[in-house]
Amino acid sequence: MxxxxxxxxxxxxxxxxxxxxxxxxxxxxxxxxxxxxxxxxxxxxxxxxxxxxxxxxxxxxxxxxxxxxxxxxxLQGYRTEESHQMVMRGRLRESDQLRRRAGLPVPLEVRFDEYDVDIxxxxxxxxxxxxxxxxxxxxxxxxxxxxxxxxxxxxxxxxxxxxxxxxxxxxxxxxxxxxxxxxxxxxxxxxxxxxxxxxxxxxxxxxxMNTVFEEFVTTALSQALVPCGGRCVPQDQRYRLDQAGLIQMRPDLVRYGADGRVQAVVDAKYKVEKPAGYPNADVYQLLAYCTATRLKVGHIVYAQGEAETDEVVVRNADVLIRRHALDLGLSVASLQAQVADLAQEIATNQAPNGVAV
Incomplete structure (x- = not known):
């Protein structure tokens, strides 16, 4: 098991x-x-x-x-309450009063602000x-x-x-x-x-743990890339792999430049994906992301110990897949520094031929 x-x-x-x-x-x-x-x-x-x-x-x-x-x-605060009351409080909800209490003077359908702990x-x-x-x-x-x-x-x-x-x-x-x-x-x-x-x-x-690592990487990289300009979009759903637009893609993180063009695409994996018959599924997935975004460089981020840090040059596609690893055993300060170094590398590996959106 x-x-x-x-x-x-x-x-x-x-x-x-x-x-x-x-x-x-x-x-x-x-x-x-x-x-x-x-x-x-x-x-x-x-x-x-x-x-x-x-x-x-x-x-x-x-x-x-x-x-x-x-x-x-x-903590106390204001909240809007809708109810029926025997005396007027707040504002009368006229449409509800006519629909529910036609011909009756009371109770009154009212809306009012309540200040209490039920917030x-x-x-x-x-x-x-x-x-x-x-x-x-x-x-x-x-x-x-x-x-x-x-x-x-x-x-x-x-x-x-x-x-x-x-x-x-x-x-x-x-x-x-x-x-x-x-x-x-x-x-x-x-x-x-x-x-x-x-x-x-x-x-x-x-x-x-897959979700935990993915969300940490996308959040941490988005924060670290702020000084580099542009904007980052986690879980970007606007891309399709096929011409008919039937195969939806959702990269973990897409970075856009000031001109709206894609500059980087990142996928985070806590573990190396090795489904039966597809031992390099992570690389196949990122190649598809690069194809859809017209990028020549893509990035996969693993937890250290799950994959070697290296590069994969894809034949007949002129695409480079960079594989990185974050050491989760480091101190928080060292881990943040490692993320900052990775963000700098991603920012300098821009691909000006990326698709504009």
Whole structure:
């Protein structure tokens, strides 16, 4: 049995399976956090050496940030509420009043602003607490702190299951909530499994390392390429491989110059793809990206240890595929310096014949 790209925990009846990443938990937390918010994320001072698994570490760091955010009490704000009232409040929703209460003076269908704690920021934090409380094996100490935090949020409504996590634009008023919100979104983005089959309940919380690495690379390179000018578009969906436009392509990162022409295309791979019969699938994929964007140079970024750093010159195509590797075991400062060097190399390997969009 292979866990593939997934790390996390899965429990079925009395059997529990924990899949740990090859990198340290502290480094995984950094990759997750930086991809979510590169402006605010930094190495967390919480010691994670005694947390060999992802989810206890996630709960530990989240609790520290959430408890810091709530030291001043729950954040309050305005939200728009629509309901029916026996007295006039706010503004009358005339169309709803006519449709629902034709001929009746009361109740009134009104819209008004409410100032309380039932706002998006607190709803997101509550949802993350509830998600973490379902993770098996957190331990009594973390569980007790999570329950205490949940008890402080009784006046905050739960997010509807399946509902998109609401946006929370950064403001001066919610600035102290941002670290907790970043971690809460990380928790909510994880893949949860809760299945009842033949009377046996299976519960799990998993993170895809392919996705983690891909999002870190695209975010970090986009940030590092800002001083070089142009703009970067992650997961660009505008390209098609065939003339009929049926085969859609989505490179992990496309860099455009000021003139709108493609200057670089980048693909991030945590592991070398080796499907049966196609041992060099990563190179085939990037060659297709270069063909669609009319570039002569393309870049693949791996986690170090998964591939050698080298160049592939494609026959009969005049295309060069550069393969790079990021050492995730370096210190954060050294890893950022490595990303900066890679960004500089990508910026200087411009292809002026790239297609204009």
């Amino acid at each position: 292979s866990a593939g790209p997934w790390v996390g925990v899965l429990r079925a009846a009395d059997v529990e399976v924990r899949v740990r990443p090859r990198i340290t938990i502290a480094r995984l937390m950094y990759l997750l956090g930086y991809a979510q918010d590169p402006r605010a994320w930094r190495d967390d001072p919480v010691a994670l050496d005694d947390q060999p698994d992802l989810w206890p570490a996630m709960a530990q760091v989240f609790l520290r940030r959430a408890e810091d955010a709530l030291k001043r009490g729950l 998006a920021e607190n709803q997101i934090v509550r949802a993350a607490v509830e998600r973490l409380l379902r993770v098996p094996g957190l331990g009594s100490g973390l569980t007790r702190r999570l329950r205490h935090l949940l008890g402080r949020m009784v006046d905050v409504r739960r997010l509807v299951p399946g509902q998109a996590v609401p946006a929370t634009p950064f403001t001066r008023l919610n600035a102290h909530y941002q670290p907790a919100l970043t971690l809460a979104r990380m928790v909510l983005r994880s893949r949860s499994v809760d299945v009842l089959d033949a009377g046996v309940r299976a519960t799990g919380f998993l993170v895809n």
